[in-house]
Amino acid sequence: MTSASASWGPDFAALESVDPDIARILLAERDRLNDGLQLIASENFTSPSVLAALGSTLSNKYAEGYPGKRYYGGCEVVDEAESLGIERAKTLFGADHANLQPHSGANANLAVYGAFMKPGETLLAMSLPHGGHLTHGAKVSFTGKWFNAVHYGVSATTEDIDYDQMRDLAHEHRPKMIICGGSAIPRLIDFAAFRAVADEVGAILMVDAAHFIGLVAGKAIPSPVPYADVVTFTTHKVLRGPRGGMLVCKSEHAAALDKAVFPMMQGGPLMHAVAAKAVALKEAATPEYAAYARQVIANAQALTEGLAAEGMRPVSGGTDTHLALLDLQGIGVTGAEAEARAGAARIVLNKNAIPYDPAPPSVASGIRVGTPATTTQGMDEADMRLIASLIGRAVKDPNGSQTAAVADEVRALVANKPAYAS
Numbered sequence: 001m002t003s004a005s006a007s008w009g010p011d012f013a014a015l016e017s018v019d020p021d022i023a024r025i026l027l028a029e030r031d032r033l034n035d036g037l038q039l040i041a042s043e044n045f046t047s048p049s050v051l052a053a054l055g056s057t058l059s060n061k062y063a064e065g066y067p068g069k070r071y072y073g074g075c076e077v078v079d080e081a082e083s084l085g086i087e088r089a090k091t092l093f094g095a096d097h098a099n100l101q102p103h104s105g106a107n108a109n110l111a112v113y114g115a116f117m118k119p120g121e122t123l124l125a126m127s128l129p130h131g132g133h134l135t136h137g138a139k140v141s142f143t144g145k146w147f148n149a150v151h152y153g154v155s156a157t158t159e160d161i162d163y164d165q166m167r168d169l170a171h172e173h174r175p176k177m178i179i180c181g182g183s184a185i186p187r188l189i190d191f192a193a194f195r196a197v198a199d200e201v202g203a204i205l206m207v208d209a210a211h212f213i214g215l216v217a218g219k220a221i222p223s224p225v226p227y228a229d230v231v232t233f234t235t236h237k238v239l240r241g242p243r244g245g246m247l248v249c250k251s252e253h254a255a256a257l258d259k260a261v262f263p264m265m266q267g268g269p270l271m272h273a274v275a276a277k278a279v280a281l282k283e284a285a286t287p288e289y290a291a292y293a294r295q296v297i298a299n300a301q302a303l304t305e306g307l308a309a310e311g312m313r314p315v316s317g318g319t320d321t322h323l324a325l326l327d328l329q330g331i332g333v334t335g336a337e338a339e340a341r342a343g344a345a346r347i348v349l350n351k352n353a354i355p356y357d358p359a360p361p362s363v364a365s366g367i368r369v370g371t372p373a374t375t376t377q378g379m380d381e382a383d384m385r386l387i388a389s390l391i392g393r394a395v396k397d398p399n400g401s402q403t404a405a406v407a408d409e410v411r412a413l414v415a416n417k418p419a420y421a422s
């Protein structure tokens with residue numbers, strides 16, 4: 001059969017004949033991933049099984065509502081996928097309730113605001129320039145426009161969360177909700193301390209675990225689930241699932257949060273993505289994944305030590321997680337220059353503001369690096385030490401005389417450990 005409907009799942013040959021332009025782009029992106037080092041801390045390489053679920057006919061189904069309570073007929077099959085995913089999430093995280101429908105991490109956060117906050121009410125969260133997130137009340141985000149956002153930061157001496165400041169601000173402003181978590185926090189977060197302050201002022205505690213939930217799933221770091229009213233996260237970072245969002249919560253908040261995801265903030269769920277999240281949760285419950293999560297941290301620590309030896313100062317002195325923030329002021333290079341120089345040598349990382357950064361965010365005095373993707377490729381601490389020296393050579397090379405040689409070493413390193421088979 002040659003009709004498009006003959007194929008039930010991914011069919012690359014069909015794509016190549018129908019749309020050679022997009023087919024070429026997909027191959028080029030696979031080659032880009034295979035042909036360099038991906039050190040963006042929020043990225044990973046999801047599995048072929050997850051990609052198969054993502055490329056499935058479940059994309060076709062309208063399933064507004066939740067399993068057993070849909071606004072459309074014909075949902076009996078997709079109900080099974082979502083129910084399996086919910087059960088897997090509850091078991092993996094020891095949570096009362098789970099919702100797999102948020103389209104993204106930002107959408108999961110949006111639902112939490114919808115469930116608990118009215119416009120004009122106060123939230124307390126980590127400031128963006130100190131490692132928080134846009135959706136935690138930044139001025140350019142709806143969360144900063146619709147709510148009264150108060151921000152705590154890191155202490156200038158330890159460069160770790162300033163818990164005293166957080167408590168003082170909570171008592172002064174009596175926020176409706178306190179948020180912890182962020183996009184550039186290398187250290188473990190003291191969830192018990194946040195819970196205590198939330199209880200003192202009667203606030204909801206939301207933990208945005210987008211970055212580190214995979215480390216929690218792999219039991220490599222402590223879980224926020226026992227402490228938080230609600231934990232939101234993305235499924236595509238260390239967790240290694242499809243691009244998307246999710247939340248788990250205490251049973252008392254289950255109904256309010258489900259209603260906030262749908263119908264308050266979203267329409268029909270992406271059932272192919274829900275099924276792919278279920279696959280990722282199954283993978284994340286294995287001993288192999290737990291070993292992966294531990295290796296991600298060991299690799300981040302080895303990479304950080306290597307970069308420190310190159311003269312890049314680790315903010316907060318190091319890392320307990322999958323990411324590190326490096327202050328480049330000591331080597332006289334800006335974050336933007338470092339990103340460009342490393343990128344030219346096929347090492348993909350991002351410039352990042354450091355706490356109390358004297359440079360504007362578009363330039364930044366630091367870089368952020370993470371090890372989820374390279375660890376998925378099978379790299380270890382010895383590889384990380386080599387990568388640190390390659391980054392040092394590329395970044396401390398203003399005229400690019402080292403670029404080609406470093407790129408060759410990168411290619412040699414990744415040749416035996418491709419992200420995706422060709």
Ligand SMILES: *Cc1c(COP(=O)(O)O)cnc(C)c1O
Pocket residue numbers: 042103104105106107132133135181182183208209210211234244245
């Ligand atoms: C990545 C991230 C998000 C947003 O996730 P998207 O899927 O990009 O919307 C939210 N919060 C934190 C802390 C993140 O790191």
